[in-house]
Every structure is written in structure tokens, then in C-alpha cells.
Amino acid sequence: MAEIIKGRGAYEGVMEGEALVLPESVQGWAGLDEKTGKIIEEANSKCGAYVGGKIIILPGAKGSNGWASHWNSAAEAGHKPLAWVIERLDSRCAAYIVELGIPTVVETETEACKVIRDGDLVRVDGDKGLVTILKRAGE
Amino acid sequence: MLKLTEYEREMLEGKYGRFKQVALQNVVKYAKVVDAEELVEVTKSTLYFGAHSYLETCKSDDYDKIFAKMYLCTDEDVKIGKFADNCYCQTCVAPCDQYDYEFNHLPKELFERNKRYLKRTLEAGCALAGSCTPYLNGWVPLYGEYVVTSESSNVTMSNSAFGARCNADGEEAITWISICGRAPKWGYYLPENRYADAVFHVDCKSETRFDWDIIGYTVGRLLPNHGVPVLDGNFHRPTLTMLKQCFTAMATTSACEMCHIVGVTPEARTIEEARGNKELRAEYTITQADYEESYRQICSAGSGPVDYVVLGCPHYSLEDVQQAALYIKGKKVAPGVEFSIWTDMSTREMAKESGYLDMIEEAGGRLMSSSCPLVMDPIAFAHVNALVTDAGKQAHYMHSSMDPARHVPIYYGSLEKCIDTACSGYWEEEN
Numbered sequence: 001m002a003e004i005i006k007g008r009g010a011y012e013g014v015m016e017g018e019a020l021v022l023p024e025s026v027q028g029w030a031g032l033d034e035k036t037g038k039i040i041e042e043a044n045s046k047c048g049a050y051v052g053g054k055i056i057i058l059p060g061a062k063g064s065n066g067w068a069s070h071w072n073s074a075a076e077a078g079h080k081p082l083a084w085v086i087e088r089l090d091s092r093c094a095a096y097i098v099e100l101g102i103p104t105v106v107e108t109e110t111e112a113c114k115v116i117r118d119g120d121l122v123r124v125d126g127d128k129g130l131v132t133i134l135k136r137a138g139e
Numbered sequence: 140m141l142k143l144t145e146y147e148r149e150m151l152e153g154k155y156g157r158f159k160q161v162a163l164q165n166v167v168k169y170a171k172v173v174d175a176e177e178l179v180e181v182t183k184s185t186l187y188f189g190a191h192s193y194l195e196t197c198k199s200d201d202y203d204k205i206f207a208k209m210y211l212c213t214d215e216d217v218k219i220g221k222f223a224d225n226c227y228c229q230t231c232v233a234p235c236d237q238y239d240y241e242f243n244h245l246p247k248e249l250f251e252r253n254k255r256y257l258k259r260t261l262e263a264g265c266a267l268a269g270s271c272t273p274y275l276n277g278w279v280p281l282y283g284e285y286v287v288t289s290e291s292s293n294v295t296m297s298n299s300a301f302g303a304r305c306n307a308d309g310e311e312a313i314t315w316i317s318i319c320g321r322a323p324k325w326g327y328y329l330p331e332n333r334y335a336d337a338v339f340h341v342d343c344k345s346e347t348r349f350d351w352d353i354i355g356y357t358v359g360r361l362l363p364n365h366g367v368p369v370l371d372g373n374f375h376r377p378t379l380t381m382l383k384q385c386f387t388a389m390a391t392t393s394a395c396e397m398c399h400i401v402g403v404t405p406e407a408r409t410i411e412e413a414r415g416n417k418e419l420r421a422e423y424t425i426t427q428a429d430y431e432e433s434y435r436q437i438c439s440a441g442s443g444p445v446d447y448v449v450l451g452c453p454h455y456s457l458e459d460v461q462q463a464a465l466y467i468k469g470k471k472v473a474p475g476v477e478f479s480i481w482t483d484m485s486t487r488e489m490a491k492e493s494g495y496l497d498m499i500e501e502a503g504g505r506l507m508s509s510s511c512p513l514v515m516d517p518i519a520f521a522h523v524n525a526l527v528t529d530a531g532k533q534a535h536y537m538h539s540s541m542d543p544a545r546h547v548p549i550y551y552g553s554l555e556k557c558i559d560t561a562c563s564g565y566w567e568e569e570n
Contacts, residue, residue, distance in 0.1 A: 010172045025364075025394075030513075030539035034193050040539050059364045061307075062394040064536075065291045068309030069193055072209065077196040088365050089173060090394055091326050095309035098168045099212045 002132050005116075006109045007085070009129035010094075013103035015083040016134065019120045020054040022046055023113040028067030028092070037079025052079035055122045057112050061092035068096035075100055083124035085112045085131050105131050141170050142177050150319060158220030161211050162318035169312055175323035179285045179304075181226050184317040185273050187289035187310040188260045189233030190253040192516050202256050210314040222264040223320030229268035229278060231289040232454075233257065234516055237269055237484055237509035242477075243519045265317075269509025270483035272383055272454045274301070282405060285328060287313040292387035292453055292532075298397040300382055302405040304328045307396050327396055333406060334415035335369035335399050337362055338422045343430040345374040348384045348459070349529060349553040354425060355385035356531040357433045359392030363420050369399040369413040372424075377403060380456050387453045388531035434569075437534045439548035442568045445525040448472075448561040449512055450554060451481030452530035457489050459554075460506065464495035466558050472503030473564030480504060481511040504561070512537070523547060527566060529557045 024044055026032060031041040037052045051074065061067045074080070082102060086093050089106040097104045103126035112131065116122060119137030123130075143151065151167065153160045170178065197208045207217045222228045233253055236243060240250035261267055270276060271290040280286045280303030288294055289310055297305040306326040308316070316322045327333055339358055344350045358368050368389075377385065377400070389395045399407035407413035423429075450463060463480055472478045480499060482490070487508045490496045496506050512520055513536055520526070520541070527550045528534050534551045541547040550566045560566050 008174070027536075027539070030536040034196055042538050042543065060394060063291070063391065065289055065294065065307050065309055065313075066187065066193070067307075068311055069187070069209075072212065072311060073193040073196045076208065090365060091173075091306040091308045091312070091396075092394065094169055094172045095312035097172050098165055099311055104172075 005131040007105040007129045008107045009126045010106045011097050011104040011126045013126045015103045016123045017055045017082040019057055019116050019122045021113055021116055021118050022058040025058050025062040027063035028070035029064035032070045034070050034073035037074050051081055054081050055083045056081045057085045057116050059087045060090045067092040071096050072099045087112050105129050156220050157217055159319050161217050162315040165315040170323035173323050173325045175325040177324050178321040179324045181285045181316050181322045183286040184226050184228045185231045185288045187231045190256050191234050202259050210311050219263050222317050226317050226320045228265040228317050232271050232510050232514050235510055236507045275456050276485045287316050291390035294396045295386035295390055298327050299404045334417040335367045335413045336417045336420045337366040337368045339368050339370045340424040341370050341372035341374040343425050343427045348381050351377055351381040351385040352388045352531050353430050353433050355388035356392055357425050357429050359389040361423050362393045367397050371401040371410050391532040391535045437531050438551035445527050445566050447523040448478045448527040448557055450529050452533040455482045457486050460490045460495050464498040467502040468498045470502050470562045472561050476561050476564050478504040478561040479507050481507050484508045527557050527560050529554050
């Protein structure tokens with residue numbers, strides 16, 4: 001049976017895709033290269049990961065106020081995520097949710113970064129505030 | 140359910156023009172994302188304008204089109220109008236110095252394009268300040284005032300030192316808010332979210348600006364996600380210049396937006412006042428060992444020749460410039476070393492009249508304004524083989540900004556250590 005994580009739907013729409021989990025979050029400025037869509041934060045365990053076409057799972061934003069700008073610029077260059085799952089909403093993330101208008105679930109009841117793993121097939125339902133793990137990576 | 144005033148409804152219906160209408164539409168969406176019930180009037184703003192390199196993914200030469208796409212987040216051809224009458228707006232840092240591009244190896248085309256972009260936003264009502272420390276020169280929010288700012292450390296400074304109400308938002312949301320003069324009432328705008336939930340007992344060196352830089356970095360790396368720290372203990376009382384260093388480093392290693400310091404910041408006359416009834420999520424003592432660990436994380440190991448020394452992150456105050464000028468007076472920067480200090484235009488002018496500019500230039504350094512290496516185009520430091528700075532933020536971010544294949548060491552030390560290194564051309568590892 002599919003695992004379901006409950007939260008609050010912050011932006012409407014439903015999207016399915018492969019998860020990229022960022023448990024340490026990521027800087028926008030000097031963390032995401034907008035021209036390649038790759039994480040460039042050296043100390044981050046996900047350095048080198050590509051964000052385009054992924055369901056991004058993260059605890060919240062961190063670092064500079066330019067966080068949303070770099071994600072927005074990456075999207076403009078063609079590296080746009082499909083949906084967001086954010087454990088706890090902060091204003092940097094909120095701004096970006098509006099900018100891209102992709103399905104988003106926030107304030108998850110369980111720590112999504114611990115439950116969801118890289119490569120899991122996930123459905124984000126921004127209307128109902130539900131995140132469903134449809135298939136585990138490697139299964 | 141979001142409640143709007145009559146004025147806000149009229150703006151949303153387009154009575155005050157498409158520019159303001161689009162901005163408020165975005166703010167209303169923002170309010171829905173965060174579940175806000177009303178909007179507040181915002182009266183101060185700093186904005187990240189100019190020809191910043193991240194804007195280049197938008198393929199256009201027309202700044203109005205770039206502005207519509209990258210700030211207003213619309214494909215519609217919305218012309219730039221006027222910022223809100225009730226909200227004073229000024230610029231944050233730009234991608235090049237206000238007066239010079241050659242010293243920083245930047246193309247004249249970028250310098251001129253930056254001027255062109257800033258002229259357009261100036262016409263819209265955004266004054267030219269070029270400052271990431273606006274509170275040093277008149278942009279001082281009052282207790283309880285709702286403000287927005289492009290600079291992360293100024294979010295923490297506004298909330299913590301001045302008791303103003305400020306959220307981080309992000310550059311685009313700050314732009315919408317500055318155009319319509321309204322922001323969702325949520326986050327740190329609400330009193331209940333301002334209480335501390337992480338206690339830090341400071342038990343390490345705290346005498347200098349450099350010490351407070353490391354304290355800020357340390358608090359940031361230990362702080363739980365979305366935590367609000369309160370600092371107490373038998374620390375040396377910080378000044379404003381120490382706080383700006385502390386909050387800047389803290390906003391680098393965390394998403395911290397508010398930090399209480401018992402007996403120093405206005406909502407923390409006591410630790411009980413700072414904490415309210417909020418549940419405690421973490422409690423730490425910052426020991427000298429934690430301080431040394433942060434230093435090791437920031438500073439590259441070893442000794443070696445250097446060719447780039449930079450001070451002024453965040454922008455130096457006149458007090459900081461004075462300290463640097465008096466220390467470098469009579470010394471000489473080593474051949475082959477680029478030494479620059481970064482501040483804003485008004486501080487540079489005061490430093491000039493005070494004779495500090497001459498002292499720095501006679502030593503072979505430069506006093507630059509309105510930008511810094513972090514926000515300049517990477518071409519500005521593509522030639523650098525070893526960088527030295529007195530700021531944890533600068534060191535932290537420059538690690539990611541440099542080509543990883545080149546393994547450029549980034550050294551970190553006090554103002555005095557940095558100047559000594561600039562003059563010797565060689566970094567001696569601290570024992």
C-alpha cells in the first residue's frame with residue numbers, strides 16, 4: 001500500500017515524478033547554478049545533483065535572500081522542478097512557490113526528508129495537501 | 140480567507156495601473172501560500188537591482204522585459220511604473236562598483252548596462268544607495284515598523300537590533316511588496332513567532348568584531364531549522380558593528396531571521412522575555428572549542444602566497460574603515476596583491492574627507508563602493524589564486540563561487556591579520 005504524508009496544500013495542482021531529497025536544504029545563491037540547474041554548494045551531500053524535472057523535498061530554505069532568485073533564474077533557463085514538498089514553510093520558499101506556480105505541499109506531519117528517498121516515485125497533490133510515495137527507488 | 144481594504148481591492152482591480160496590479164496579484168498569491176488573513180503596510184525597502192548575472196538567463200536587452208519576467212514573474216509585457224508612495228525604497232548592492240570597473244577586471248559593457256538598469260529603477264522611485272548595511276546611513280527602521288530588505292543579514296538586524304518586523308521573502312517578493320506597499324501579515328510580522336526556541340550560552344572569546352563573526356557562524360551552524368536563537372552568558376557587550384558581523388555570518392550558515400541577545404536587543408531585556416512560552420528545541424554552550432571548530436571550517440588549511448585580499452562583508456562602517464586605514468597607514472601592499480575594502484557611497488565620501496581614503500590608497504589599496512566580490516560577475520576573480528577575507532560569509536560563499544577544479548585556498552582572519560597578509564603577500568597559518 002502506498003505511503004502517504006499529510007500536509008497543507010500551499011499551491012494547487014497534482015504532479016508525479018522522481019524525488020530529489022535535500023535534507024540539508026541548499027543555498028540559492030552560491031548553492032544552485034542557474035545556468036546548469038545543478039547544486040554547486042561544495043559542503044552539501046547532494047552537490048552535483050540536477051534539480052530540473054524533479055520533485056524537490058526539503059526542510060526549508062537557507063542562506064541568502066537571493067534563494068528564490070536563483071531557483072527562478074534556473075527555471076527560466078529550463079531547469080524547473082515539477083513540484084515541492086517543504087517540511088516547514090519560510091518566506092524564501094513561499095516567494096518561490098508563487099514565482100513558479102508548481103504544486104506544493106508544506107507543513108508535513110512527518111519529516112518528509114527522512115521518509116522519502118532519492119529516486120522514489122512521488123505524487124504531490126497541492127489541492128489536498130497529500131504526498132504519496134507510489135514506488136520506492138529500485139523496486 | 141484574506142481580507143482586503145477598499146484601497147487594496149481597487150489596486151487589485153487595476154485602478155492604479157497594471158504595474159501595481161500585477162505586484163499586488165503576486166502578493167495576494169503569496170498571502171494564500173502562507174495562509175495570511177490580512178496585508179500590512181510596508182514603509183521601508185532595500186532592493187537588489189542592477190545588472191546582476193543571474194538575470195542573464197532571461198534573453199532580452201530590454202530592461203523592462205527583464206524586469207517583468209525576472210521580478211514580476213510574468214510573460215506579459217508590463218512596463219515599469221512607480222514604487223509605492225508610502226514605502227521608501229533604496230538599492231542594495233550592484234554587480235560592480237559605482238565608479239570603477241577596471242580595477243575589478245569587469246567589462247565596460249557590464250558597468251554601463253548596470254548604470255542603465257539602475258537609472259530605470261531610479262526613475263521608478265528607488266534611490267541609489269548601493270548598500271547592504273543600510274542602517275549605517277539612515278535606513279533605520281523603528282520598533283514595530285514593517286519593512287522588507289534584500290539583504291539577509293539586514294533581516295536579522297532589523298528584527299533583532301531594531302525590533303522592526305521583517306521577513307526574508309526573497310528579491311522578487313520584496314519587489315512586489317515595494318511596488319504595492321503591502322505584504323502578507325505572517326512570519327516575523329506576528330509577535331508569537333518572534334520568541335526564541337534555541338538558547339546559546341556564549342562561553343568563548345567575544346571581544347572583537349572578528350570574534351562576533353565566528354560566534355554568528357557558530358550559532359548558524361548549530362541552530363535547528365527555522366530556529367530563533369537567544370544568546371546569553373558572560374560575553375563582552377557587542378557594538379552595532381559587531382552585531383552586523385555576527386548576524387551576517389549567522390544568516391550564512393542558517394536561515395536565521397531573528398536573534399535575541401539578552402541585555403542587548405530590545406525584545407530580550409531578560410531571557411524569559413526573549414523566550415515567552417515557546418517550547419525549547421535546543422540548548423548549547425558555545426565553547427572556545429566550538430569557536431575554533433568554526434574557524435577550521437571557514438579557513439583553508441596551511442600557509443601560502445596570496446594575491447587577493449578583501450575586507451568589507453558586510454559593507455564596512457566608517458568606524459571599520461577608520462580602523463583599517465589607521466592600521467595600514469605607512470605600510471605597503473605587496474606587489475601582485477589586489478587589496479580592496481568595500482563600503483557604500485556615503486561612507487566612502489566621509490572616509491575621503493577624513494583622510495582614510497588617502498591612507499588606504501597610499502598603501503596601495505582601494506576603497507570601493509556599492510558592490511563586493513560576492514555579487515560581482517565571477518570574471519572579477521577568475522584570475523585569483525588565493526583569497527583572504529575577514530568575513531565568514533565571504534569565505535563561505537566564495538568556496539562555492541570559485542572554480543572547484545582550481546582548488547583556490549580561502550583564508551580567513553581578523554582585519555589586522557588580513558592587512559598584514561596583504562602587505563607580506565603570504566598567509567601564515569594561525570597556530
